[in-house]
Amino acid sequence: MAVDQTNLSYEHPLYATMDKMPGITVATTTVDMLLTWGLKNSLWTFAMATSCCGIEFMHANGNRTDLDQMGSVPRPSPRHADVMVMAGTITVKMAPRILRLWEQMPEPKWCIAMGSCAISGDFYRDMYSVVPGIDTMIPVDVYIPGCPPNGDDLMAGLKRLQEKVEAQRAGRWVEPEGRPETAKAILPALGRVIDRDGTQTERQLRACQSMGLDGNEHRQSDLVAKSAGLLSNLLKLKGR
Amino acid sequence: MDPIFQPFRDDPHYPLDRYEAAADLMLLNMGPQHPSTHGVFRLKLVLDGEIIVKAVPYMGYLHRGVEKMVEGLTFAQMTPIFNKHDYVSPMTNEQAYAVAVETALGIEVPRRARYIRTILAEIQRIASHLLWLSTFTLDMGGVIGGGAAMMMYNFREREDIFDLFEAVTGSRFHYNTHCIGGQRHDLPEGWVQRVRAFLDRQERAFDEYLRLIRNDIFDLRTKGVGVMSADLALGLGITGPNLRASGVDFDMRRDAPFHAYDEVEVRVAVAQGCDAYARYEVRMAEMRESVRILRLLLDQLPEGPICGSKPVKMANAVRVPDGRGYTAIEGPRGEIGTWLIGGGEDKGAKPFRLKIRPPSLHAMAAMSYLLPGHTVSDVVVVLGSLDPIMGEVDR
Ligand code: SF4
Numbered sequence: 001m002a003v004d005q006t007n008l009s010y011e012h013p014l015y016a017t018m019d020k021m022p023g024i025t026v027a028t029t030t031v032d033m034l035l036t037w038g039l040k041n042s043l044w045t046f047a048m049a050t051s052c053c054g055i056e057f058m059h060a061n062g063n064r065t066d067l068d069q070m071g072s073v074p075r076p077s078p079r080h081a082d083v084m085v086m087a088g089t090i091t092v093k094m095a096p097r098i099l100r101l102w103e104q105m106p107e108p109k110w111c112i113a114m115g116s117c118a119i120s121g122d123f124y125r126d127m128y129s130v131v132p133g134i135d136t137m138i139p140v141d142v143y144i145p146g147c148p149p150n151g152d153d154l155m156a157g158l159k160r161l162q163e164k165v166e167a168q169r170a171g172r173w174v175e176p177e178g179r180p181e182t183a184k185a186i187l188p189a190l191g192r193v194i195d196r197d198g199t200q201t202e203r204q205l206r207a208c209q210s211m212g213l214d215g216n217e218h219r220q221s222d223l224v225a226k227s228a229g230l231l232s233n234l235l236k237l238k239g240r
Numbered sequence: 241m242d243p244i245f246q247p248f249r250d251d252p253h254y255p256l257d258r259y260e261a262a263a264d265l266m267l268l269n270m271g272p273q274h275p276s277t278h279g280v281f282r283l284k285l286v287l288d289g290e291i292i293v294k295a296v297p298y299m300g301y302l303h304r305g306v307e308k309m310v311e312g313l314t315f316a317q318m319t320p321i322f323n324k325h326d327y328v329s330p331m332t333n334e335q336a337y338a339v340a341v342e343t344a345l346g347i348e349v350p351r352r353a354r355y356i357r358t359i360l361a362e363i364q365r366i367a368s369h370l371l372w373l374s375t376f377t378l379d380m381g382g383v384i385g386g387g388a389a390m391m392m393y394n395f396r397e398r399e400d401i402f403d404l405f406e407a408v409t410g411s412r413f414h415y416n417t418h419c420i421g422g423q424r425h426d427l428p429e430g431w432v433q434r435v436r437a438f439l440d441r442q443e444r445a446f447d448e449y450l451r452l453i454r455n456d457i458f459d460l461r462t463k464g465v466g467v468m469s470a471d472l473a474l475g476l477g478i479t480g481p482n483l484r485a486s487g488v489d490f491d492m493r494r495d496a497p498f499h500a501y502d503e504v505e506v507r508v509a510v511a512q513g514c515d516a517y518a519r520y521e522v523r524m525a526e527m528r529e530s531v532r533i534l535r536l537l538l539d540q541l542p543e544g545p546i547c548g549s550k551p552v553k554m555a556n557a558v559r560v561p562d563g564r565g566y567t568a569i570e571g572p573r574g575e576i577g578t579w580l581i582g583g584g585e586d587k588g589a590k591p592f593r594l595k596i597r598p599p600s601l602h603a604m605a606a607m608s609y610l611l612p613g614h615t616v617s618d619v620v621v622v623l624g625s626l627d628p629i630m631g632e633v634d635r
Contacts, residue, residue, distance in 0.1 A: 048273070050280050050302055051631045052327030055371070056413060059402075062395035094280055094301045097272055123321065127305035148413050 036169040039082075039108075040162045041071040046081030046105065048098055050088030053115035056148035057087045065151025070158055078105045083161065084138075086111065086118040087148075090131040102138050110141045110165070112157055115148050122147065143177050245613035248294055252608035261288045270619065272301045278375060278623065279630030283607065287616065295611035295619075297604055302634040307595060314589050315341055315558040320416045325596060326632040328371050330414055331364040331405070332571035333632075336596075338418040339498060340567045340578035344560045345420070352544040353422040354500040359537050360408070360417075361499065361569075362530045363435070366442065367401045368572035369523045370394040372627045376520070377453055379620040380461055390452055397445055400438050407431055420558055422547030432538050439531050446528060462517040466610045466622035469514060476609075477602040480574025481526060482626055485511045485518035492570035499569075504536045516625035523627075559588035573627055574599030598632040 018024050045067075047057050061067050061074050075081045078101045090098060102111070113134050116122040121132035134140060141164060144157040160177075167174045247254045256265070271282035280301035286294040306325065310318050322337040323330030335357055342349060349357075374391035381390075402412045408425050409415040417424050468478075473486040483490060491508040493501045509525035511518035562583030568575045577597030584592035603626040610622050 052324055052413065054279070055327055058391075059395060059399070062399070063392050064395075064399045089302065089304055091301060091303055093303065094272065097301075101273055124304045124306075124309070127309055129303050129305045150412055 032169070036166055039169065040165045043070075043072045043083045043110070043158065043161065043165070044075050044081045045072050045083045045085050045112075046075050046078045046101075048084055048086045048088075048101060050090065050094060051117070053087035053117065053148040056150065057085060057114065057154070060151035060154045065155055067151075067155065067158065070155065070162075072158055078102070081105055082108070083110045083112055085114050086134040086138075086140075087114040089117040089122070089124055090134060090137075091129050092131060093129070095131045095137060098134070099137050110161055111138050112142045112144060112161065113140045114144045114146075114154065114157070116145055117147075119143050119145060141177065241613040242291075245291075245293070248612035249609055252294070252296075256286065256294060259288075259293055261293070263289055265293065268616070272298075278628055281604075281623075281628070281630050281633075283619065283623075285611075285616065285619070290615045292611045292614055292616065292619070295608045297607045299601075299604065299630070300634050302630050304631075304635065306635045307593075310594050311584060311591060314586075315420060315560065315591070319418060320414060322596075323414050323416065324631065325598065325635055326571065326573065326576075326600070326629045327413075328629050329364045329368040329572045331360050331417075332569065333576060334415065334418045335361060335499070336567075336569050336571065336576040336578055338420060339569055340565075340580050340594075341420050341558065341560065343567045344563070344565055344580055344582055345558070347421045347548055349422055350545045350548060351500070351542050353546045353548075355537060355541050356423050356427060356546065357418070358499040358501060358504075359435070359534060359541075360405075361571075362534050362537070363401055363404060365530050365572045366527050367398050369527050370398050370401075372523060372624075373449065376621075376624040376627075379624045380458070390449070393445065393448060393452065397438075397442055400441070404431070404435060404438060407434070419547070422545070424547075426546050432541065435534065435538060439534055443528075443531055446524070449524075459517070461618075461621055462520060462625070463513075463515060465516045465614065465618050466625055467515045468606055468610055472606065472609055476605050478574065478606060479599050479602070480570070480572070481509075481522045482519060482574065482603055482606075484509060485522045486514045487512045492568065492575060496568075500537070503540065504533055506533060516621050519625040519627075560584075560591065561588055562592075568597070571599065573603070573629065573632070596632075596635060598635065600626075600628040600630075600632045604628050604633055 018028075047054060049055075049057055057074075059065075067074075072083070078084070082105075084102055084105060086098070102109075111134065113119045117124065118134045121130050124130040125132045131137070142157045142161045144153050146153050149157075164174050244259070248259075259265075266287045268285045268287055269282065270285060272280045274281075282298040282301065284296040284298065285292050304324075306321060310321060313321070318337060319334055323334045326333050341347075371394065374394035377390040378388065381388075405415060406412050407428050408431065409417040410425070468482070468486050470486045470488050473483050474488065478486075479490075479492075487510060489508060489510045491506065492498070494506040494508055507529055509522050509529060511521045511525075513521070560580065560582030564579070564581045566577060566579050568577040570576075575597065576599060579593070579595040579597065580591060581593040582588055582591060584590040606626065607623065611619060614622065
């Protein structure tokens with residue numbers, strides 16, 4: 001298929017020059033592989049530890065299941081971290097702060113929901129002060145169920161995240177993890193969270209409403225659209 | 241310490257405009273997300289340079305509404321919820337609840353079950369104090385600065401303890417092993433020998449810890465910091481190691497025995513220093529004391545049933561009649577009290593009101609009395625020495 005080269009737009013003029021250099025694709029792919037390897041083996045974690053799961057997260061970073069061996073070092077500041085590990089119950093008072101901390105993390109960033117409280121609110125779900133799950137506010141990449149999940153579970157979760165990171169960098173399709181629970185069951189609780197005191201941001205509201213329909217399907221279709229867009233851009237760029 | 245801070249130490253509500261600042265006062269927020277606030281806790285500090293003039297603690301970032309929630313649950317459903325308040329000593333919290341309901345119903349717990357409870361509580365005390373030690377040193381040294389070394393040593397023993405608990409209850413963390421009237425799980429075969437081996441290891445480890453942390457810097461940072469007088473501690477209702485570090489010789493294990501504590505001799509550790517160092521001393525002494533008590537208990541462990549003559553198995557079988565009462569046991573952080581009003585929904589199958597008196601909440605109240613006059617870097621030392629658990633503070 002012939003593409004009109006004049007209409008092609010590059011993000012940066014350098015790309016146009018690079019495109020004409022012989023062998024450049026080999027070099028960039030190699031560099032890209034190197035970057036991917038580096039990124040996936042140094043997923044520094046920021047523990048958003050609010051309660052019991054935080055203690056288990058400390059244990060996972062302790063000496064039995066040493067998470068350092070996977071290159072994931074716990075950092076006290078969100079600005080140093082790639083992965084937010086939401087460990088513990090999310091209360092309505094804490095939720096805006098969690099969102100703010102998440103927004104302070106530099107891209108690219110991922111989120112792990114650790115423990116049933118972070119996934120769905122556990123048995124506090126129906127209480128007046130508890131947010132039913134972190135994915136009402138933040139997109140979650142890996143769910144690790146348990147109360148609390150132990151170090152091995154956490155390690156398996158990190159492994160899944162590493163695979164996901166690798167696939168994402170390679171532009172492969174990644175099946176998003178479903179929340180280990182249906183969205184319908186938490187609808188009443190969600191309603192409470194939405195119209196609490198009007199302090200929720202646009203994004204939170206949208207997330208809540210999208211969950212109200214069907215959490216998984218919605219996000220999946222979003223992702224499909226996104227990746228389709230990416231693909232067409234890529235094809236355009238390569239001139240095919 | 242400069243005497244101009246004394247009025248703020250006496251009364252946290254002393255008006256700020258009576259203070260003559262050397263420079264402009266500055267407002268600093270610590271938390272709710274801060275690596276050394278032991279959970280989600282916010283502290284508003286008014287600073288004059290680096291000196292704290294006034295400190296206001298804010299809590300409630302982990303308020304899960306448990307006391308309201310349990311009003312809709314039957315008594316047998318509640319045990320797993322109660323070990324999530326104080327997630328560093330889940331075992332003792334469960335026991336506090338079990339003791340409350342048993343007292344209300346007048347159920348006699350078999351002797352072996354009482355012994356098992358005492359053993360589990362003492363192991364839990366060691367585990368809890370170990371976590372305190374690691375976070376305390378972590379706060380002072382920082383993860384990068386070498387403070388993590390202590391944590392690694394402590395967590396080695398804590399993992400051992402988790403293994404012991406897992407062998408009994410099948411769970412590493414939230415045990416759910418107490419039922420009303422006794423224990424749900426008996427001790428497995430060979431467990432007693434494992435505990436003995438663990439105690440030997442633990443005793444050797446204490447000397448290791450001392451070699452690691454005893455140095456001049458540790459003394460300088462803890463001695464004379466966060467002085468809490470006995471009057472203040474008693475006035476605020478502070479219990480446990482924090483009270484004993486202020487020179488008050490009170491321990492519920494000896495003075496109001498529960499479980500099987502009346503059958504062993506408990507030597508209560510008391511320190512007169514009133515400061516962070518004294519609190520460190522008391523907790524270290526308590527761990528050694530726990531090892532001694534555990535050896536005694538394991539020697540005396542009787543045979544017999546672990547659940548009462550009429551085991552309470554059905555969820556709806558437990559009905560607490562109309563009436564009210566307060567029971568308390570000594571946890572690692574102090575007195576865990578339960579105020580129970582019976583005769584709730586469903587003919588008493590659910591409580592009308594169940595209030596938990598957490599020791600950490602009272603310790604947090606001391607923050608605004610202790611901090612004025614100290615520098616910002618002392619905040620983490622004072623907070624760490626009080627050993628609060630936010631889940632218990634907010635519930
Ligand atoms: S999932 Fe369980 S262990 Fe984790 S925060 Fe919730 S209650 Fe605590």
